[in-house]
Amino acid sequence: MEDAFSIARLGRILRKNNILQSLKMFELDVLAKYMRTQKVPKGNPIIRQGDPALSLYLIASGRVSVWVKKGFRTAKVAELFPDQFFGEMALISQEPRNASVVAEEDTALFVLNRIHFEEVLMRNSAVAQEFRKVFFERKQVNRSVAQN
Numbered sequence: 001m002e003d004a005f006s007i008a009r010l011g012r013i014l015r016k017n018n019i020l021q022s023l024k025m026f027e028l029d030v031l032a033k034y035m036r037t038q039k040v041p042k043g044n045p046i047i048r049q050g051d052p053a054l055s056l057y058l059i060a061s062g063r064v065s066v067w068v069k070k071g072f073r074t075a076k077v078a079e080l081f082p083d084q085f086f087g088e089m090a091l092i093s094q095e096p097r098n099a100s101v102v103a104e105e106d107t108a109l110f111v112l113n114r115i116h117f118e119e120v121l122m123r124n125s126a127v128a129q130e131f132r133k134v135f136f137e138r139k140q141v142n143r144s145v146a147q148n
């Protein structure tokens with residue numbers, strides 16, 4: 001069986017990802033080399049709202065939930081699955097993490113450091129544009145959740 005962290009798996013996740021589609025093959029190779037791996041057991045936090053942002057995460061296997069705290073209320077705003085990413089918002093806005101992310105199952109992640117994420121955005125404006133699009137969509141969801 002293919003390991004969650006195999007190069008083949010990472011290659012497939014990167015290619016399948018809509019946002020990264022405009023990256024050329026060699027750019028994907030570079031990106032794959034920058035990525036490290038992290039395993040998070042079920043129930044453990046991955047990101048805490050309010051923390052400074054150091055990395056972007058791609059889900060290799062497992063499932064995570066996303067929680068936004070406003071005042072005394074905490075609301076679940078999303079669940080994310082293999083091939084999806086998180087942690088881009090604070091990297092783009094240069095603000096603290098705007099939500100907490102928790103592993104709902106044993107989860108395997110590919111992790112990209114802030115500096116390499118910024119390099120990808122700088123080198124490829126189409127990719128930067130796509131990340132920004134998702135950023136605004138997620139921000140919108142969180143705004144409406146906070147109002148309800």
Ligand code: CMP
Nearest residue numbers: 078086087088089090097098099138141
């Ligand atoms: P960031 O703010 O860096 O850290 C928390 C992450 O949770 C955030 O980036 C997004 O990647 C993710 N996130 C926040 N809100 C949503 C949402 N509404 N839907 C999906 N993911 C979200």
